[in-house]
Amino acid sequence: MAAKLARAGRDVSVIARGAHLERIRTAGLTIRSPESGFSVRLPASGAIDDFAPFDVVIVTAKAPGIPAIARAIGPHLGDDAAVLFATNGIQWFYAEGFAPGGEALDTRRLDPDGDISRLVGAHRSFGVVVRSSNVVVEPGVVSNSGGGSYALGGALPGGWRRAGEIASLLDVDGARFTATPEIRREMWGKLVRNTAVALLCGLTHATPGEAFSDPGTRPLARLAMREVSDVAAAHGFRDLLDLDAELDVVSRMTAMRPSLVQDLELGRTVELDAQVLIVRDFARQAGVDTPTISALAPVLEQKARLAGCY
Structure with missing residues (x-):
């Protein structure tokens, strides 16, 4: 996602770790796919502070790592910042403003200590459902074996207009973003x-x-x-x-x-x-x-x- 946004000229930086970070810093980020491949240079760091403050944060880590990410990015988020969670499964904010049948849902296992809710908040949050299959085959090299579409929607019912604005910003060749009012669906x-x-x-x-x-x-x-x-x-x-x-x-x-x-x-x-x-x-x-x-x-x-x- 970052590579395709950078290739399209968007101002994007990445946070990475270890050998993956070092390879991106020295040789860029490489994408391989059945159709083609490309490499891009873009700013990369292991320290959140290097790129703060943020306009839009796209969190692509696995769900168990998100509370720690919330603790790291929380102090750098202004009121107008948008945080996009591109994760698998039911996302942490699912029960925010949503109670089927009028019954409150118990989703504590998705944010056990409430850190994401407290430090990021549903008002800043958007869900991204990813339809793209990828594997990091070696540091700095991602193999994309199919797909590149992303559904984007606000955590709260009133987030539809802003979701459309963000989707327009992120929609580039090879990474097709579509805003939806039904991100839970x-x-x-x-x-x-x-x-x-x-x-x-x-x-x-x-x-x-x-x-x-x-x-x-x-x-x-x-x-x-x-x-x-x-x-x-x-x-x-x-x-x-x-x-x-x-x-x-x-x-x-x-x-x-x-x-x-x-x-x-x-x-x-x-x-x-x-x-x-x-x-x-x-x-x-x-x-x-x-x-x-x-x-x-x-x-x-x-x-x-x-x-x-x-």
Whole structure:
């Protein structure tokens, strides 16, 4: 995302760490894709203070790292700053200004100490649902194997106009930003697939294509997708996907490595809360039966915990 914005002439800087940061500083940021590749030079640092204050911050770290990022950027955010969370799953602000059926939702696992809410705040926050598959194949080099579209919406109902302004600023060749008044619907539309992928691929380390095409696990994938759809419907989001068509699409994804599997294999903290366990929480709160998710989630949770990844 940063590379494509920089290539289009936007004033963008990146915060990175370790060898990734050093490579970007010395050789630029390189993008590889089936269609083409390119490199760009852009300001990079490991210190937030080097680029403060900010107009727009795009947070592309995994969900478990966001509270620490909130503590770092919070002191540098003016009232008009916009913070975009380009993360998987249900995003931390989901329950801000949203209470399906009039019942308050419990989303504490997404912001356990309230740091994101306190230091960033929903009034500055926007969600980004990413439809782009990427892997850092070596420091400073990102392989994009498909997609480059992003749905952008405000955390609060009144954020629609500003979301449109930000989307216009960020919409460049190869990174297509579209503003939406229904960012929560977009989250569920992706989560129907991602929760099932996380459960099956996280437990087997299969690719999505392998897990969704195998005659033994394909029925489990469909059941998990159906259950996520039922939970979404309890929140008012219906007719998200044709499940059988989606199963066929995912069955062809034999080269993609799901991010949760990448994290497990590298010993990094997994996005289990945002992609799986929050769905189980919502199901329990809404009285929706999710036997497949309820059976598989504790197994994946234990696996991740024993691996030091949760």
